[in-house]
Amino acid sequence: MSEKRYKIRKDRISAVLMAVVVSTIVLIILSRCRQSKVTESSSVKIQTSVSTACTALLAEEPVTTVQPVTIPHIDSPEYRAAAMYSVNDKKYLYSDNINIKIAPASLTKLLTASVALKYADKEKVFAVGSEQRLVQPYSSLCYLQIGNMLTLEDLITGMLMASGNDAAYTIAVCVARELNTETYMTDDEAVRYFCTLMNDFAHELGMTNSSFVNPDGWDDDEQYTTISDLIKISEYALSVPEIRQITSTYKKNITIYSGENFIWTNSNLLLDPNSGYYTVDAVGMKTGTTLSAGNSLIAVFDRGEEIYISVVAGCETDADRYELTLKLLSFSE
Numbered sequence: 001m002s003e004k005r006y007k008i009r010k011d012r013i014s015a016v017l018m019a020v021v022v023s024t025i026v027l028i029i030l031s032r033c034r035q036s037k038v039t040e041s042s043s044v045k046i047q048t049s050v051s052t053a054c055t056a057l058l059a060e061e062p063v064t065t066v067q068p069v070t071i072p073h074i075d076s077p078e079y080r081a082a083a084m085y086s087v088n089d090k091k092y093l094y095s096d097n098i099n100i101k102i103a104p105a106s107l108t109k110l111l112t113a114s115v116a117l118k119y120a121d122k123e124k125v126f127a128v129g130s131e132q133r134l135v136q137p138y139s140s141l142c143y144l145q146i147g148n149m150l151t152l153e154d155l156i157t158g159m160l161m162a163s164g165n166d167a168a169y170t171i172a173v174c175v176a177r178e179l180n181t182e183t184y185m186t187d188d189e190a191v192r193y194f195c196t197l198m199n200d201f202a203h204e205l206g207m208t209n210s211s212f213v214n215p216d217g218w219d220d221d222e223q224y225t226t227i228s229d230l231i232k233i234s235e236y237a238l239s240v241p242e243i244r245q246i247t248s249t250y251k252k253n254i255t256i257y258s259g260e261n262f263i264w265t266n267s268n269l270l271l272d273p274n275s276g277y278y279t280v281d282a283v284g285m286k287t288g289t290t291l292s293a294g295n296s297l298i299a300v301f302d303r304g305e306e307i308y309i310s311v312v313a314g315c316e317t318d319a320d321r322y323e324l325t326l327k328l329l330s331f332s333e
Helices: 002-060 105-119 130-134 152-161 165-179 187-204 227-238 241-247 318-332
Strands: 081-086 091-096 125-127 149-151 251-255 261-265 282-290 294-303 306-315
Touching: 081 227, 081 318, 091 318, 105 152, 105 165, 105 187, 105 227, 105 241, 105 282, 105 294, 125 165, 130 165, 130 187, 149 152, 152 165, 152 241, 152 251, 152 261, 165 187, 227 241, 227 282, 227 294, 227 306, 241 282, 294 318, 306 318
Parallel strands: none
Antiparallel strands: 081 091, 081 306, 125 149, 251 261, 282 294, 294 306
């Protein structure tokens, strides 16, 4: 009897313990479920808040797409190559075919003047001589005569203002001989030596796509340049006070060292107050015209705090180069 009672009590205790264990497990499961629901609810609330905030921001500041500025191509007048360059910002405002080879014509004379002033004193007096036989027929002239004596600065004035090929050859020969006083050089040898100086100086300026075999820009297969190279020599020439002063002058009356008087008028119509192309901002720089080059022009404009250089090459007529230049000038406004 007592063994039976003991067995019953043992079964009851086991049942109670089992009930306690099951109850504990159930409580744990229920607790975890509640926590999961709370977390999930909080997450939903946070996501909803963020979504609402983003929607509000987008509504207040709509996303805009910035469209790139497209510079229209100039179709008329026709040309071979052209550029408008900001000296201050060191960037092109317009460029077309700036790296193709072109004949430089008298634009070459900016390099001739730069090299001459680098190697000789502007007050040095030179005599016009037999080098005049090297000047090509039908050249533009400042009308020097053999025996005239004038300073280098006066020679450069006649070369840049009146685009005198005669002055260009006297400059080349006299400067070459000035640098080689102990060596006799014929006129042709002196010109070749000076052209070596021109090419060396051009390369120093970064004009790596140019070649020069004469000082006046007469057409030759071995004489070529590019618009981008012409920008470089133009920018340098602007830094030379004598060249900047000469190329910005419309008319000048000069009495040279030997007594003769010359009146030289600038070939750049942008400087002519009586020209339809006169521009008050224009301060230079050089015209150029040959059969191979067409009508070309380097122009410089001073607009107060901003300096611009335009270069046009291969225009059909004299008028075309000025009309194209003025169109390029509009890109600086």
